[in-house]
Amino acid sequence: MSVVWVFPGQGSHRRGMGAGLLDRYPDLRDRADEVLGYSIEELCGDTRRLRDTRYVQPALYTVDALSYLARREDGGRPDYLAGHSLGEYAALFAAECYDFETGLRLVRRRGELMGEASGGTMSAVLGMPRERLEDLLAGTGVDIANDNSPEQVVIAGPKDAIETASQAIKEAGGKCVALNVRTAFHSRYMKDAAESFAEALESVTYAAPRIPVISNVTALPHTAAAMAETLRRQIDSPVRWLDGMRYLIEHGVDELEEIGPGDVLTKLWDVTRRHPSGSPPAAPETTPSRTTAPADRETTPSRTTAPAVALDGRGTDAAANLGSREFREDYGLRHAYMTGSMFKGIASTDLVIRMGKAGLMGFFGAGGLTLAEIESAIETIRRGLGTGEGFGMNLLYGFDEDGLESDTVGLYLKHDVRHVEAAAYPHVTAPLVRYRFTGAHRDASGRPVAVRHVLAKVSRPEVAAAFMRPPPEPVLRRLVAQGALTPEEAEAASSLPVSEDVCVEADSAGHTDARSPYALMPAMLALRDRENAGHRYAKPIRIGASGGLGSPEAIAAAFVLGADFVVTGSVNQCTPEAGTSDDVKDMLAGLDVQDTAYAPAGDMFELGARVQVARKGTLFPARANKLYQLYRQHTALEDLDPKTATTIQDKYFRRSFTEVWDETATYLAARKPADLAKAESNPRHKMALIFRWYFVHSIRLALKGTPTRRVDYQVHCGPAMGSFNHYAKTIGLADWQTRHADTIADHLMTDAATLLTTRLTHLTH
Incomplete structure (x- = not known):
């Protein structure tokens, strides 16, 4: 039997809470007084100040934290921890991610920033499925703030928008109960508070949770690397309490114990247990005043995804184990997952920076841009990322090898860019070889080493073979003669493949051969095995998958087919970070899997090459x-x-x-x-x-x-976009403004891992 201990958030506080606890832990009580500059004991008895979020948050955090210590001393240990909104800070304290004082300082600052926010309101919606509610709220300016149970969701937004939405909800058969708040917590309207809170969060060093803690933002276990970003997002993102509870149920948790004042979360647990995942909500059995967990009264669509990852039943990091461990280590990634380049800067600097900060990696869309624009992008990305965070740049094949392709390689070498995504290459070119092997050498043991990496996107075996082999000898001789490579670099290159990471591109957006991954992947894997064996590379070539990756099922299929890593494309074009217009994103968010078509490629018009584009609405x-x-x-x-x-x-x-x-x-x-x-x-x-x-x-x-x-x-787009739109509705990302690139990555990878575990178990029993 597994148990989760949960901590309530704002709304569960009451005058006189903490009685006995504060005297039981006098040292922590005195420390709280020092941090806050006033008596925590007097605060817990002050009805007036307990109406102000600036005071409620530190008071409730203190009571929740001390309640946990008392419960531990009285016996017992949880298998999981969770906290509703503010309660999450007590859960992280209980998991020893930081000490009591650090948590209190964070909560005090959080309360100050949220107390400064004003405007808007919230309402509890009863008896309506989340998916139906999302459809009704589309385009209204109202966000889902708390997804508490199958019978209760809290919405937030401007007062007039809430009133209009409430009327529509009532006409559709739902019930709305206005909450007595003056701010649209946990919604997009808290963005400024979230951004201001980032500085405080980033000043803290977080330890890995000693006990898994379920995140409000991702409904998955926290990781230390992503904790600051996830807690920042918690302010302007919805509290996914229902998804978190269902995650726990799916992972064998059958008992919940509420630590702290009240029993709101216990009631929500009971309601959730009565409704298997996907079953329609029944009429509510309790009033909102008894079951609503306002959670600091914060609400909104998720703004970003952090490095939270799914755990399998044994507690292992299943999502992080998908694909090649060596690939993750070489690139310094949490997942064997990257975002591909989209030309004209659609794969923008913001997108690349966001991925890097989340422990992932993206390629900037340099295609179609001038050298000055590409150089500016490199400088922007470098300013936005730390020294340990990686990024990549796109490198497109050029018909004239002495033209833009060569100039772009020169620019990448000037700025010491270490990773490129090579796309649309019909064969290996001299500029590409120059890029790959500048700096190549043999180490002290005599092993050839290349310091630059080429991730080659291919859809034809003959092109893949050229990337899997060492560069042609005539090309190396010419580059040495031109002074573009040294003899030592060329010698090392003769024992290395042009690309150690070859990504198989199936039916995709933009330029595509529209190949089936089920046919391509086995052929490419067999080719890879032959080339590895024939050249006896010390470091084997890895095979990735791209094209059509818009659902956990597709991601899982790629790994089952043998992919070492995946690279997504279309789905990242419909994110807040993507460098295209909001009108295009609105259009993309409405596509289904059949809403794409093939058209001539403008850059290769006379040759008859094709691109895949959005068809609906254009x-x-x-x-x-x-x-x-x-x-x-x-x-x-x-x-x-x-x-x-x-x-x-x-x-x-x-x-x-x-x-x-x-x-x-x-x-x-x-x-x-x-x-x-x-x-x-x-x-x-x-x-x-x-x-x-x-x-x-x-x-x-x-x-x-x-x-x-x-x-x-x-608009270059593949059917993966429509596939993701279906999936997004089930995870609270129907609104594209909530679809941050790293959020998409974590959802796809964690749900793919869960899917594989579930289906493989089913197939073997």
């Missing part, structure tokens, strides 16, 4: 395919029939061919004069360049966010 795929069809059928713009030419200019471009060409010619004259000269003498090439203008323009419209031109948005 005409871009149809219009782009029409332009490619016309290019294939005609040799010049003058060959188009008048009606078609008018349609393209009036509806697609909304400007004349002449205006488009003038803009294009100006660009080419400054950057690609040879291309301009070719177009002037080749009408078909000129037509292609004019048509390609539309592809650039459609991307600009989407990045900027031009709702009146949404029909022309080009």
Whole structure:
């Protein structure tokens, strides 16, 4: 039999609490007086001050903490700990993550910041499933603040928005009970307080919990590395109490003991036990005044995910054990999980920094940007991350090896960038080899070592083989002759693969061969094994998976297929950190798995290469395919029939061919004069360049966010987005503003680990 000890939050306090406890622990009582600057004993008897969150929080934390000490001395030990909102600080004290005084200082500052917040209100919703409630609240400005039980959810937001939402909820068959608060706690409206609290949280060194503590934000066990960020998020994120209790039930907990004043959490536990996961809520059996756990009266959508991870029934870190341990160690990651690059800075500096701070790693989307923009991004990321936090940059194949690709490699070497994601390569190029092996050498034992890492995204075995092998000898000789590599670097390179981490890209966003992972992965794994054996690498090549990863099931399947790591893409475009417009994010959050299509790739228009894009709400795929069809059928713009030419200019471009060409010619004259000269003498090439203008323009419209031109948005997206949208509704992330990139990572990995444990157990019994 397993037991969880839980600590109540604000709303459970009462005058006279702590009687007997404060005298039982005089040293801690006196320490509390010193930290607070007033008598904690007098505070617990002061009805007036106990109406003020600035005083309630330190008072209740002290009583909860001393109640725990008394319970331990009286006998017993929990298997898990949890606390509702403010109560979480007492739970972390009980788990020895920090001492009593440190917890009190944090709580005092938390109470001050939350006490300064004002505006908004909260309401308890009874008898309505969370998923249905999320649909009703979409676009209202009202957030779910506390998900307390199958029968009770608390919402928060501006007063007028709450009133409007309450009416809609009542019309849909739910019940609303207004709470006597003047602030929208645990909601997006607490963002400023959360950000201000970060400094205090980051000043503390946290120890790993001696007993697992369930986080309010993730509904999963805390980790020391993520504790500061998770506690910051707790202020402006919903309290996922129901999910946390269900996690405990699934992991064998069958008894709950409430430590501290009141029995609110005990009642919520009883209600949750009556409703198996997924069963509809019944009419509430108790009034909100007896079962609502306002938890400091804080509420809101989650703002970020921290390094919380799921534990399996044996207490091992299941999510952290998925994939290759060596991969995690080499990159310094909590999970064998990365976020891939999305061009034009959609995989933004904010996204990369957030991943790094969460103990994960992302690649910046350098494709389509100028060298100056890429350099600025590197500098921004370096300022935002600490010395021990990794990041990567995208490196795209260049048709002209002496052009942008080579210049970008030079920039990466100048700034000592150690990780790149190589994408769209049909073969290994000299600039890529130069990047990979600059600094390569043999160590004291004679083993070849490369200090830079290339993660190669591939979908064809012949391309994968080129990355798995040492660089071609002629390329090495040429680089040495040019002074781009030293003879020593080239010698070490001859015994190393171009890429030690080859990521198999299945059906994905953007440029894609639309391959099935079930066919690709076995072929690539067999190829990897042959190359490892043939070259006798001291460090074996690892195989990753990307494309179509939008659910725990997909992540689990990738690891079952043999992936050492996973790289996500589309799902990260619909996050607060992504560098695209809010209008695009709104559109993406409404997609289903069937809402994508294939269109010509603007950068390889004449070659017929394809990209996968969002289809719902935009005409871009149809219009782009029409332009490619016309290019294939005609040799010049003058060959188009008048009606078609008018349609393209009036509806697609909304400007004349002449205006488009003038803009294009100006660009080419400054950057690609040879291309301009070719177009002037080749009408078909000129037509292609004019048509390609539309592809650039459609991307600009989407990045900027031009709702009146949404029909022309080009948004690279795979079906993983629709898959994630379904999943997001089940974990409280229906609103894209709550979908932080690291939050997505932790949910996908922890739920994949749980899924694998459950299904493998089922299959073997």
